[in-house]
Amino acid sequence: MTIGIGLLGLGTVGAGVAGILATPSGRHPLVAELELRRVAVRDLARPRPVELAAALLTTDPETVVDDPAVDIVVEVMGGLEPARSLILRAIAAGKPVVTANKAVIARYGEEIAAAAAEQGVYVLIEAAVGGGIPIIEPLKQSLGANRIQRVSGIINGTTNYILSRMAAEGAAYADVLADAQRLGYAEADPAADVQGGDAADKIAILAGLAYGGSVPRAAIPTEGIDRLDARDVAYAAQLGYVVKLLAVAQAMPSEPESTQLLDVRVHPTLLPKAHPLAGVNGVNNAILVEGDPVGQVMFYGPGAGAGPTASAVVADILNIAGIRQATGSGAKVPLDPLLAAGSWRACRLVDSAVTTHRNYVRLRTSDEAGVIGKIGTCFGEAGVSIQSIVQFETQSAGDAEIVVITHDVCEANFRQALAAIQALAGVQTVAACLRTLKGAGSLS
């Protein structure tokens, strides 16, 4: 039984998908039963890396969705619209959808899931997070026995590439970004990557699956790497840490149990060098899932690229093809609740003032006796316990740089201490403030 595939978009990922479908030999035998029947492109005349019959191509994506020969709609065009409308149109037509579009899913996931549940179709999104890394299906199908405590990950390849090079070369952010753009690792407009928005989209999706409820994307505190100073990367290294753009979703104690309170956030974070995520370099991604009773499991691999992402898209198509063999493809067949991954509780974001965490703070001070004592006193008076205070040499005479790493402290107390420190006579500025995970912390 051949299954008709309609492709919306024939960019890097779309061409990768078409390439896999055209060369089934050596892959799972179900691949040979998938047939590309219609492809929406922006420009018919543009040269493409895959050869496709001209009759397959159209510039009207709606005709792809509506084509009765198309059984599964694959959306790899990106962007919010018309992607969202086309996904909803496919669902309304009772056609399952595979999409790699994290922006649409992070923002309209609830609307799309409701429509899919109503129509009884699957919307699968493995390629939306972590490129080729299987993470969506494992969260849905392999970890359901667990109470998930935390999902944390390096889930943006562009920023990880930049951070890896900053750490290896001691280079400045702007220089590495320019080079990454030249090499194609960063887009001409890098905002979504470097400001953390892409990672926030992805952690919203992972948290929604891990905790069984939609997470308000717009409310996720997000800080990128675009204001990160090479100096902090270097100081972190001297203290035994690497700086990574970490996306985290953590369960908080929740009452009542039907609502899960979550601390979800994206920011540059100091990881102790022995942390499982600390060795993830370049454009690779990794996601660490911590649950009871599984403990820590980690998924690692290429976070982007045509091949890896197409691998994930075709995996989703295969899953839909596979379950159709089991259920038939009639209208309103019941869904497998694991594969469909509907919501089963409400998720709310915690007020960040009440969260506790470790912090790295870099202060620029005048180089005079007693400053460290005054800073220590400010932290102490606010109830902020300190792991280490280290003074680093600077090149400008009369100035000093002091790096403080705190223990796990309440955010509100920490902010109060910072305000007091900023008002100190000898303190010129709070030059940097980064989250930190436990471990390391003294000069090695």
Add this chain to the structure above:
Amino acid sequence: MTIGIGLLGLGTVGAGVAGILATPSGRHPLVAELELRRVAVRDLARPRPVELAAALLTTDPETVVDDPAVDIVVEVMGGLEPARSLILRAIAAGKPVVTANKAVIARYGEEIAAAAAEQGVYVLIEAAVGGGIPIIEPLKQSLGANRIQRVSGIINGTTNYILSRMAAEGAAYADVLADAQRLGYAEADPAADVQGGDAADKIAILAGLAYGGSVPRAAIPTEGIDRLDARDVAYAAQLGYVVKLLAVAQAMPSEPESTQLLDVRVHPTLLPKAHPLAGVNGVNNAILVEGDPVGQVMFYGPGAGAGPTASAVVADILNIAGIRQATGSGAKVPLDPLLAAGSWRACRLVDSAVTTHRNYVRLRTSDEAGVIGKIGTCFGEAGVSIQSIVQFETQSAGDAEIVVITHDVCEANFRQALAAIQALAGVQTVAACLRTLKGAGSLS
């Protein structure tokens, strides 16, 4: 719709499963629909870590399989028999099976799969490899678009614990083994772990899934760590490697395409310190899958233990429960081919004489001029190209130890060179011979 679970075995893993089923809150809502209805134990009187109603327990496992209230049979008793017969009995009764029993699946997988296909029931085995790490389902459901080039892994926790301690402490194998036994990380009879049999069981299973055909378990070349000398661990470290018990299944060029030729093996292997698997320590496991087009993806986590293994067992139960909601549970419902993972091609093991690989060789020689030259000549005459030859200091006067690391060379040529070297006047013995992965290789 509550689903009745019958448990065969209430040891560590069985108790872990019972514990999860008894505390569904905070886990996937499907867990609450699973009900433990019958449990086979060896001894009714033995105290257990979980409290179960006495009426659930029986010493007759067949009554668990036959109980009409049992919808899914979970085999966690271990051993070959009666586990195999009970699994087949459940299949014959049309009941899906979840098992953590790698020994049974590695040896009788083909028989069990044939019976399951005939009856149209699922036999799921996530817990059989990698403890809590999702690896079976990702191989079945997330990587089907790929031509798998290689699956390699650290898939035995006991040996990895021993090797990690040998490396960290410079300790001898026998001493660490004794300590591991005292601490419960190694069994009283450690043969299956330390001789590599357990890892061979598991790589047979992974290869069967990755390549879509049954792999002859008995034919897998298997070498354990029981004859590993602490000296080689130390020399490897000086050359930039760590020694791990690696299980590998690699695709070889195959004609005709319907038969996949594989190089499957288990042996202590030198990994360059930068290799993704090199940092996997203690009882953790990790599996690296390399495919086209996905590239390298790695799965990491706790390879054993009650909690992780129970997490994997319950994941399988949930998958069966999930697909039953989609298909109903009537007799002879068609199977999802991805979840069922039937064979789709024949796999044959390659003749190891024609394989190529890198080797680490330690030679004990007399400390006289010209020995290195003669050794180099022997390798050269056999067409074995060498990456490095290093002489290490020994404590006994007059003796020397020479370590050779070869490039990728044909096994037959390599054996021929070794025979010639053994016959050299200055060479006392070939003290060790280990496989090596590319990278590192000179004194650091």
